[in-house]
Amino acid sequence: MMRSSATGLLGPRVVLLALASALISGTGAVAAEPDQTFEMVPVDSLQLAITGVAVGLTWVGPDTLVVLDAVPDTLAEDGRRHLRMVFTDRAGEILLEQDFTGVLRTGLAYDGESLWSCGDGEDGRSLLYRISLDSLLVKDAFDLPGHHPIDMCFDGRYIWLTDQDSGHLDRFDPRTEAVTRSIYGPAFSPGGIAWDGRHTWLADMGTGRLYRLTGSRGDWSATVSAESFLYRGKRVLLLHDGFSLHLVRDGEHFAERVVF
Secondary structure (H helix, E strand, O other): OOOOHHHHHHOHHHHHHHHHHHHHHOOOOOOOOOOOEEOOEEEEEEEOOOOOEEEEEEEOOOOEEEEEEEEEEEEOOOOOEEEEEEEEEOOOOEEEEEEOOOOOOEEEEEOOOEEEEEEEOOOOOEEEEEEEOOOOOEEEEEEOOOOOEEEEEEOOOOEEEEEOOOOEEEEEEOOOOEEEEEEEOOOOOEEEEEEOOOOEEEEEOOOOOEEEEEOOOOEEEEEEOOOOOOOOOOOEEEEEOOOOEEEEEOOOOEEEEEEO
C-alpha cells in the first residue's frame, strides 16, 4: 500500500493509476512495466493435423508433436465434444491418435517421461492428469486450485499451469505431486504459456499482450510490443521447440513460428 503522505505529493490521479496497476498485477504492490520491449516477427508456420480447435500441444521429442484436437461440431453420448490426442511428425503426417473424449479438456505438457493434461472432475473440480506416453493410459489424477485451466508447460523441474478465472500461474511439482506455488502474472487472465529454457512466455487474454517472465517467482522482465502482438479476449496457445517460439491462435490449424 502507498503511504497517505504520498498522496499529496503525487496527486490523486497518479495514485489511482498506481493502484490500478497493482490490481492488474495481482500482487498488491505497484508493478512497474519493464523498459525492455520486443518486436516480434513471424517466420514460417507448422501445419497441425487437426479438424477442430487445438486446446493443447507439446513436443515429445525433436520431431514429434502432440496436439489435443477438440472437434466442436461433434458430440459424444454424454454431450461432451469429441477430443482426440494426435501425434504427428514435423511434416504433419499422423503417427498415432487416441480418443480422450470425456477425460481431457485442455492443456498439454511433456516432462520427459509422462504427458500431462487437464480435465473436469464429476463435482466440477479441475483435475491434472498424468498420462503414460507408452500406453496413453491415465496413471494419476491430482486436484487443481483453479477451475478454468487453459495451458501448461514444463520447465525442466515443474509443470506450470495458467488459470483464467483465478489469474494464477500454478506450479505443480511432479516429485511431491502437489501445487507448491501460485503466483500472479503481470496481467489478470493468463492463457498460453511456454518455457524457452531460460524464460517463461505468457499470453494474457485480458490485456491481449505477450509477456516474458524470469525466475522462479515469475518476475515480469519484458513485453512484446502491441504492434507485434495484441489478441485481447482470444486464447493463444504457446509452444517452444527448444529453438523458437510458436503461436497457435484460437481456431487456426497451424503454429506460427516467430523470432524477436
